Amino acid sequence: MADSGNSEAGSGFLSKFLSELFGSPLNLALVGVCSFLVYKIWSSRRKHDPPTPREPELPPLKKQDFTHEQLREYDGKAKDGRILIAVNCKVFDVTRGKRFYGPGGPYGIFAGRDASRALATFSLGEEALRDDYDDLSDLNSMQMDSVREWEMQFTEKYVYIGKLLKPGELPTEYTDTEDEVNEDSKDKKEKKTD
Structure with a gap:
């Protein structure tokens, strides 16, 4: 029972706060001005942040086995x-x-x-x-x-x-055509899932 009383008191406070905040045209204007200023500050900081440069992609590594x-x-x-x-x-x-x-x-x-x-x-x-x-x-x-x-x-x-x-295992000899065939089949699979 005490919990429901706290809940009602909390929701009563919130509804009273919101009615006070939005009940007066002056308060609404102040909320609007504050929101506008926060937006301007946030957007100006984003403009001044230098874009993070993307690292260039490395060329694909040729298929090979490794020790x-x-x-x-x-x-x-x-x-x-x-x-x-x-x-x-x-x-x-x-x-x-x-x-x-x-x-x-x-x-x-x-x-x-x-x-x-x-x-x-x-x-x-x-x-x-x-x-x-x-x-x-x-x-x-x-x-x-x-x-x-x-x-x-x-x-x-x-x-x-x-x-x-x-x-003691010998590396597999991969050919360029094998890589192309694997790439083609991978592309086909991706198109099927799209």
């Missing part, structure tokens, strides 16, 4: 700033997500690395990242499902570049 050492070169700190991440032995160009995966980003620790174990265990620490091949054989089925889900998300959002090579 762990080669992958490490794409940590976003190199001259072109390209960032690659491996998930479940697939390498993705995540440069578009530089604010997340770049130096200083919340997931910058994954840049140029195999992030599979860290994503499976939801760990952002160095202990979840390996500098050599990690077969993930000690992960349980739920963690492996998580890795596959992350792989699907990266496949949908970023460009697949190639495989992360196991020790």
Whole structure:
């Protein structure tokens, strides 16, 4: 019962305040002037803010496979700033997500690395990242499902570049026509979903 009394008192105060505010032509004029001034201040600040320059898009990286050492070169700190991440032995160009995966980003620790174990265990620490091949054989089925889900998300959002090579595995020879065929099929899929 006390709550309903507080509720009625609160709504009574609000209705009294609004009637006082909008009941007088002078108050209405003052509210209008204040609103206009706030708008002018806000809009003038937006005009004076310099537009943030867009970084030029990097040309697409040619499809290729990577060793762990080669992958490490794409940590976003190199001259072109390209960032690659491996998930479940697939390498993705995540440069578009530089604010997340770049130096200083919340997931910058994954840049140029195999992030599979860290994503499976939801760990952002160095202990979840390996500098050599990690077969993930000690992960349980739920963690492996998580890795596959992350792989699907990266496949949908970023460009697949190639495989992360196991020790002794030879790289695949990708051809330019193969890349064109993949681009054509991707364009067709996008048109179907539109």
